[in-house]
Amino acid sequence: MKADVIIIGGGLQGLSTALHLGRRGVKSIVLEKESPGRHASGVNAGGLRQLNRHMAEIPLTVEAARMWKNIRELVDGDCDVVLRGQVRVAESDVQLKKLQARVDMLRAQGYEHEQIIDQETLYRLVPRLVEGCVGALYNPDDGSARPFHAATAFRHKAIALGAEIRSGVEVLGIEEGGDGWRVETSQGSFTAANVANCAGAWANRFASMLGEPVPLKPQAPTLMVTERLPHFLDLTVGAEGYQLSFKQMQNGTVIIGGAHLAKLDFEQEKSVIDFATLKTSAQTVTRFFPHMAQVRIVRTWAGIEGFMADGIPVIGKSAKAAGIFHAFGFSAHGFQLSPVVGRIMSELILDGKTDLPIEPFDIRRFQKTE
Template identity: 55%
Template sequence: MPRTADVVVIGGGIHGCSTALHLALRGLKPVLIEKDYAGRHASGVNAGGVRQLARDHAEIPLSVSSMEIWERIEDLVGDDCGFESHGTVLVAESDEELAGFRARVDDLRLKGFTHEELIGRAELRRLVPAVSEHCPGGVVSRRDGAADPFRATQAFRRRAVEQGAEMIEGVTVTGLARNGNVWRVETSDGSIEAPKVVNAAGAWADRIAAMLGEPVPLTVVAPMLMVTSRLPAFIQPVVILRGRKLSFKQLGNGTVVIGGGHLATPYRDRNETVLDWEKLAISARTVWELFPVMRQATIVRAWAGIEAYMADGIPVVGPSATSEGVFHQFGFSTHGFQLGPGTGAVVAELVATESTNVPIADLAITRFKA
């Protein structure tokens, strides 16, 4: 006989683990299936940025609601997850770029969002004293920060189990079909039946969607990161660029994590990535030019994790358009870590009540129907 659950969650990243926890907090019995182990890919190996800054308009409400959870994360999961809130600064490297930032901030204000604040040269230098003199200003989101991604994912996993969720790791979903009024999820370790299913399978989520007749334009990518040797403390906010690819933050131990979007080559069926050292050198050169203090640092390690990237760069969140009782939560396009706590809460609310007050209509899978 197949085992049963109230909800089957497919995928053990921070999104799946957050959803399992919030389902359990609502009194439901979720079973989470993860083909590797929780946090094996995107959720455990990203740069750890917890930012509302520079997001697509469609995902800002979800980001804002998620930030409220991050600010009380220890109350929720029993671990502060290494979360520190020193803000995120988007640095402009020219007056023309700063003018573009000004137009965006003004537009956000008209839409009722006030978390992005335009700053000039003096405030930029106050927040990021080590930045190059040629930078005329930027944008800051002062509540933003960073956390430890693997630690956070494990904290959600641990608290979900404490609240009654079941975690099954090292097991692959092989089939998904309606069986009466329940879904039968076939796995490499037998079947599980549940009336509701959540597709949080990350870079493999398009395969789950295809089982439901919902093909999506998902690309598999592998953002690269580097970490340096230890340096004296010189920066607190997370720094990002838009003209050139860069995310940049110093950890408490003095090491500096460098990312920003340069990609390795992913092989998702082998769970492997191959780094592109020429592109990593471009990241290193950007840091060299923007932060002279970094010119004496050495690179200690580089890595990449496998992630899903949607054609329009924003995630799929909401109910399936073809299959009653199925909910999608994937495609976070290299910026999903901050969204994990809030998206888990929203999807659990959808599963339990079939509605949510967080505006997510623009994230629906139906946008790819044409």
């Protein structure tokens, strides 16, 4: 079977790449070993966070935020996007100064999306927050979407634009063939001039085959969801110095994350919730929201995600093989970036370049130290 582009992985990065290629009139085949959105892309916290990102990700996250704001134009659906803002709370003046220094650095580079809010504004925005916090880092345009709805909308739009999505097809190997790349799978071989490696936590398998292994560690971040509560919170809340992501959904439940890890058996693709870790997560919640102490947790789950040693993804051309492109290692914050990652991948594949600054995500950053 022949295609213009083969995409390994039907998570959001693969689906977004297929969608953007389709917008340019190029048909792709997405090969997914299970079903699209089955892994990180379908089970994440749905956080659309620009706040407190690694500096290298700022241009991408700002562009992605613009795309989420107008998501209907891209995927014909709203993905349940709600943009009510996000705060990163400071408990002390020292912490607030650190956050102010970040805002100053961003301003110096021309970015206005993060700001400091004082104590009074913080308590107006988050009235149930424990007393004594001094202020926060704030972005009024952050928010959330519903991950499975987003994965479904991206998939439907990619198909409408000509992509073919093959579920239950596991890629086993990639080899250079006469007229491009031959991709061996559990369902026969496929050929294409270009291959996009969007295999999430499994992507190092393919980078290694091409002679460019990376320090990617599969891990299983955990989420908890509470029973439904009367409305008390509009914003997403994080806290300086703590692993916390805390938001109340429209149905009243509260989703609690912060990259607390479950125990993962990667070979078996099984994770077991670590209740000691969840206790730490719950203690952080009750530190900032004491009224949550008696609230019931109704469900916990974990998803498998690829974490890079330096916390930022690999996005770009292979350094070893022409026609191979990578987008993986999103280290628990790739949901927000997915609309722009697909755009970048399609531009790299079709134009050989993108106007977004992706040098920090180059796979060669690991080869230099070998």
